[in-house]
Amino acid sequence: MNILDQIVTDKRQEIALKKALIPVSQLEQSVLFERNTTSLSKRLKNSHSGIIAEHKRRSPSKSVINQSLNVQAVAKGYENAGVCGMSVLTDGKYFGGSLDDLTLVRASCNLPLLRKEFIIDEYQILEAKAYGADAILLIAAILTRDEIKQFSEIAKQLSLEVLLEIHNEEELNKSIMPSLDMLGVNNRNLKTFEVNLETSKTLSAQIPNDFVKVSESGISSVKAIKTLKPFGYKGFLIGENFMKTDNPGNSAVQFIKQLER
Numbered sequence: 655m656n657i658l659d660q661i662v663t664d665k666r667q668e669i670a671l672k673k674a675l676i677p678v679s680q681l682e683q684s685v686l687f688e689r690n691t692t693s694l695s696k697r698l699k700n701s702h703s704g705i706i707a708e709h710k711r712r713s714p715s716k717s718v719i720n721q722s723l724n725v726q727a728v729a730k731g732y733e734n735a736g737v738c739g740m741s742v743l744t745d746g747k748y749f750g751g752s753l754d755d756l757t758l759v760r761a762s763c764n765l766p767l768l769r770k771e772f773i774i775d776e777y778q779i780l781e782a783k784a785y786g787a788d789a790i791l792l793i794a795a796i797l798t799r800d801e802i803k804q805f806s807e808i809a810k811q812l813s814l815e816v817l818l819e820i821h822n823e824e825e826l827n828k829s830i831m832p833s834l835d836m837l838g839v840n841n842r843n844l845k846t847f848e849v850n851l852e853t854s855k856t857l858s859a860q861i862p863n864d865f866v867k868v869s870e871s872g873i874s875s876v877k878a879i880k881t882l883k884p885f886g887y888k889g890f891l892i893g894e895n896f897m898k899t900d901n902p903g904n905s906a907v908q909f910i911k912q913l914e915r
């Protein structure tokens with residue numbers, strides 16, 4: 655079984671338990687549920703750096719990255735560095751994240767927040783809104799076209815933007831639809847965990863210009879961003895490169911300074 659299949663199998667059980675514990679009516683009563691959201695895609699379009707900085711404690715590919723940081727300090731550091739948005743991993747088992755991380759981050763910065771999760775059920779989209787997200791990730795590899803349509807339309811009704819993640823042409827072709835805001839090309843092969851920026855380069859020409867293009871994973875240098883920009887990318891999702899340091903905010907400051915040179 656590949657890693658996505660494993661994660662999805664666990665996720666189904668997790669969601670069933672959560673639904674029994676916290677009914678939808680309770681999610682809808684959250685004080686964060688009615689808040690106005692901030693557009694991540696607009697920030698990316700108008701930004702020079704285009705960085706979406708991620709909070710990521712561990713991962714299936716790297717095991718532990720950094721478990722000793724305070725999530726709110728990381729969020730404030732990223733905001734002060736001038737990133738466009740923040741991605742908060744909420745999966746517990748594989749990434750060491752939680753929905754509490756999302757709420758803590760929401761309380762400590764005004765950045766547009768992406769809930770980075772393996773979304774396979776409408777319930778998780780309601781959670782995203784209730785815990786403070788501005789955008790959700792949908793992963794084409796684990797969803798049918800009908801599910802992508804259904805979930806992205808629900809997100810729209812909740813004023814959440816959608817970043818649709820693809821790994822190849824087939825996933826791109828099945829996913830294109832107007833209810834998506836951003837198209838993310840994941841450079842990480844989830845079978846081998848190898849990262850290759852060529853994936854972003856190769857797929858860029860096939861992504862219609864109506865979508866903000868985001869390159870995800872394995873971005874560890876300013877050079878990589880400078881190489882990807884001519885391919886139309888406006889967003890760059892960076893996790894490990896910042897999180898492996900003692901001060902991810904400071905690393906983002908140095909990174910953006912170099913990018914602006």
Ligand SMILES: O=C(O)c1ccccc1NCC(=O)[C@H](O)[C@H](O)COP(=O)(O)O
Binds near residue numbers: 844891
């Ligand atoms: O990061 C992993 O090992 C991973 C494995 C299986 C599914 C998803 C995975 N990562 C999620 C992400 O998309 C990345 O955290 C994100 O793009 C940032 O990547 P990086 O800059 O390489 O940390």
